[in-house]
Amino acid sequence: MVVKNPMASDGLLCADSLSKSFGTVPVLFSVSFSLKAGEVHALIGENGAGKSTLMKIMSGFHSPTSGRIIYDGESVTLPPNGGAEALGIVLIHQELNLAEQMTVAENIFLGREISKRGILDRQEMNSRVVRMLADVGLDISPDTRISELSIAQKQMVEIAKAMSRNARVLIMDEPTAVLTEAETRILFKQVNRLRDQGVAIMFVSHKLHEVKEISDRVTVLRDGQWIGTSPTADLDLDDMARMMVGRELSDLYPPVNEPDVDAQIALSVTGLQTKNLRNLSFDLRKGEILGFSGLVGSGRTEVFEAICGLVPMHAGSITTFGNEARFNSVAQARDAGIVYLTKDRKGKGLLLEEGMQTNLTLLALPQFARHLILDRKKEEAALTRAIRRFDIRARDPNVLAKDMSGGNQQKLLLAKVMEANPKIVIIDEPTRGIDVGTKQQIYHFIAALAAEGVSIVVISSEMPEVIGISHRVIIMREGRIAGTVSGRDINETQIVRYAAGLNEEKTHA
Amino acid sequence: MPELAQTETTARKPKLDLKMYGPAIALVILCIIGFSLNSAFLSEGNITNLLTRSAFIGIIAVGATFVITSGGIDLSVGSMAAAIAGIMIILMNALVDILGTGVLTVVVGAGCAVLLGALAGLANGLLTTKGKIEAFIVTLGTMGIFRSLVTYFADGGTLSLNFDIRGTYRPVYYDSLLGVPYPVWVFAVVAVAGWLLMNRTTFGRYCTAIGSNEHVAQYSAINVNKIKTWTYVIQGLCVALATVIYVPRLGSASSSTGVLWELEAIAAVIIGGTVLKGGYGRIGGTIFGALILTTIGNILNFTDVVSNYLNGTMQGLIIIIAVWLQRADWGKPKD
Structure with missing residues (x-):
């Protein structure tokens, strides 16, 4: 099933026995990787497996401690800090590198503006950008500011920018992590198109079904070691997960114990309204795991930000354990036993510069x-x-x-x-951008907390996750509750129908 | 997978050490230079003089450390000091008729000064938090307002303290306790209190969190507006305290009182290793920063090698060098 460590010569961009240490800490151990023109080569592994490091070495952002980079058959030392772009090797960072306050055209031509006698030739640049945007299927004006774009659109701009630099190698760091299903489709269409044009694409993702779908070959890293490279067609999702984790992942989701339908109601929301939410009502019982599903932008997060006093409430009432409550600040909610765990780990969750x-x-x-x-x-x-x-x-x-x-x-x-x-924990996207092994642990933590009597709300865009751990799932659509499913009805078809507005709620109070 | 966390070591250590001890080392070097130029530099008289002069900027800079650590800036402190000094002098002179020229007048006047400082700080704080205006703009505005107030009250000239009160008030600046001048005592108390507040209380932790990332702070149940407002109130109180011990030195206030103190205070904070954009504050460093700034001026007084008029140049160089040293990734492995 798994071929031997690839010879470092059969591709456009190859890593030959790369090792890397940060200080005294080794993070990559003699890893080889070959990327051929016209292929999508997925790189998978748990967090900390060394994917980012390998990616950054292959795009020149890190220099290897030992080993060689071979580009176009020649051993090269890649220039640092993105200088490799000039050679046609472009890394698209997870945190996209666009100047937010500048326009699409200004960004695409940043650093290599076209000018006539010292004056910027805006017309020429704009007309070229219009063509590029059409190529990547993006229907926006070249004068749009980046800050006005959605994340998916920004990504497309990045890709257009890379292609305008005649990229031969495109390295993408978890491009789909923040994309919706529909946006992912658009991205994949472009990826396929680029592959057909002969671009070599290195693709890092935690979403194994996407890897299965989009890639031609898969390389697995674990603990800084090369585990295997194989044609994607030869692997199924379980094989990939097994190679990443190094053990069987038979029980990704913990067993869902029967919910106690007579348990005390921990949180009751009636008629909640905010700027984007309309007349929302639901109950959460003690020890229950309540899933919140729906498309991105359907208002799931806002429900709980409103409950915790982060977003102003226009109408509605909240009771916790039978007591009327209205929280004006996170502190009040916390003191009443409700905490909200944000999906934005880096922006709202942790102080990155602190320990x-x-x-x-x-x-x-x-x-x-x-x-x-x-x-x-x-x-x-x-x-x-x-x-x-x-x-x-x-x-x-x-x-x-x-x-x-x-x-x-x-x-x-x-x-x-x-x-x-807390007595009530609201977890927004509990496993965004984390590896399978840790995911499993988080699910078990959640189940254990519920078993201890903590009530839990899980807001998630990952359908299998919501289905795998929830006792009951509420599906939101356009600021309203579109439906509630429980027990055997918790399945992908039902949820998607509600989320897409195919099943309108008939009798929900 | 016991070896999973390989990338998660810290490269902060060598950088941190320089941040920690840099200001202290710089001060020691300055003292050695001062001593080698003129041995009188380390005489008891000069050291006392140096510490006393550091007290004003030092006390104000302690307050500024809180403001800057929580991501704000206060440009109004110099003007605020002048306004408070002016109003306090007018008040004390007016109180002579009612309370006489004794200690009571001075105490009431000083008390009012402290209250004024707190109110001025509160105004700055509320305008930035509730008013949602950038701190730079708010305090640039109040800087102009406070400065013009003192000019107006002094009618373009100088406000002088009643001669008899001067006699009562004088010891606050010129007298000593256990051989240490009162301003230095106040400086020491403010420094210790500031250090405790910053490093040992929830308030200090909240300031750091807010300066580091306001969103995270908000989502962590911190009342961001309240804490930020408090930092400006503390700044106001520090300015008032510094003014109270400064006024008896000259016994007057004019539109040139406290000019550029805001820059010196901010400089002291930055030299001390506090990060200008917030999230990392060091009271200890600020104290050294204030001492360094005063020491430079003092050394120039002692020597003819560099003209005294170049004091600002030397201070400017020190600020730039200090920040450059802090930014450089010394000993950090290159990636």
């Missing part, structure tokens, strides 16, 4: 202080406990949050909200 300690106790900080003075011993004890409880794997306890892998960041975030001893 685990500061991040862990931030939400529940008053608990760690007496008369405003912080109890450092108590904080340290909490960190030791959290590391053990949530299996946070950091070699150095002083590591900054930004240097942690996505999976560990997510565990830290979960640990952070749990420090507040």
Whole structure:
């Protein structure tokens, strides 16, 4: 099934026995990788497996500690800091690198503007950009500011920009992580088109079904080691997961225990209205895992931001454990036992420049202080406990949050909200951008919390996840509840029908 | 998978050490230079003088550390000091008729000054948080307002303290306790209190969190507006305290009082290693920063090698060098 370590000469861009250490810490061990013209080569592995490092070495952003890069049959040293673009090797970062306040055309021609006698030839640039945008199927004006575009559109602009630089090698870091299903379709269409044009595409993703769909070959890394390279057609999803994790993943989702239909109602929302939400009502029982599904933009997140006092409520009432409640701030919600775990780990969840300690106790900080003075011993004890409880794997306890892998960041975030001893936990996209092994752990944490009597809301765009762990699923559409499914009705068909507006709710109160 | 977390080590250590000890090392080097130029530099009299002069900027800079750490900036402190000084002098002079020229007048006047400082800070704070105007703009505005107020009250000239009150008030600047001048005591108390507040309380932690990422702070149940407003109030209180110990030095206030103090305060904070865009604040560094700035001026007074008029140049160079040293990735492995 798995071929031997690829010879580093049969591709357009090859890595030959690359090793890389940061300081004294090795992260890649003699990894070889070959990328052929006209193929999509997926690179998969758990967080921390070395995917990013390999990608960055192959695009010149890191230099290898040992080993060679072979481009077009010649051993080369790639210029640093994106200089490899001039050679036709373009890396599209996960955090897209576009100047937000500049226009599409200005971005595409950034650094190589066309000018006539020292004056920018805007007409010429715009007309070229219009053609490029048409090529990638993007129907926007070249004068649109980047900040006005959706993430998917920005990605297309990045791709257009790369192609305008005559890229022969396109390296994409988790391009679909923040895309909706429909946007992913558009991206894949473009990827296929580029492949047909002979571009070599390296594609990193955590979504294995997408890897299966789009790629020609798959390379798996684990713990910085090359595990295998194989034609995608020879692997099924389980094979890939097994190679990544190095063990069987028989039980990705924990067993869903029977919900107690007579359990106390922990949270009851009636007639909730905000700017984008219309008349929302639902109950959440003690120990229940309630899934919130629906398309991106259907208002799922806003429901809970409104409940937690982050978004103004126009109408509606909330009761927690039978008591009328209205929270004007996150602090009030926290004190009433409700916490919200954001989907935006880096933007709203963690202080990236701080260590685990500061991040862990931030939400529940008053608990760690007496008369405003912080109890450092108590904080340290909490960190030791959290590391053990949530299996946070950091070699150095002083590591900054930004240097942690996505999976560990997510565990830290979960640990952070749990420090507040909540009775109701709202988790938005619990496993976005994290690897299969960590996903499994997170699902088990969620199930264990529910078993302890904590009520949990899981907002998720990943259908299998919602289906795999929820007792009941509410599907939202355009700011309203489109439907509720439970038990055997929790399946992809039902959810999609509600989300797309094919099943209109008939009798929901 | 025990070896999973390979990338997660920190490359911060060597950088951190320089940030930690840089300001202290710089001060020691300056002192050695000062001593080698003129041995009188380390005389008791000069050291006392140096510390006393550092006290004003130092106290204000402690307040500025909170503002800057939480992502704000206060440009109004110099003008605020002048306005508070002016109003306090007018008030004390007016109180002579009612309360006489004794300690009570001074205490009431100083108390009002502290209150004024708090109110001025509150105004800055509310305008930035509730008013949602950038701190730079708000404090640029209040800087102009405060400055013109003192000019107006002094009618373009100088406001002088009643001669008898001057006698009562004078010891606050010129007298000592246990051989240490009162301004230095105040400086020390403010420094210690500031350090505790920054490093040992929830308030300090919240300031860091807000400066680091306001969204994260908000989602972590921190009342961002309240904490930010408080930083400006603390800044106002620090300015008021500095003014209270500064006024008896000259016994007057004019439109040139406290000119450019805001820049010196911000410079002290930055030299001390606090990050201008917020999220990392060091009170200890700020104290050294203030001492460094005063020491430069002091050394220039002692030597003819560099003209005293180049004081600003030397301070400017030190600021730039300090930040350059902090930014450089010393000892960090190159990727």
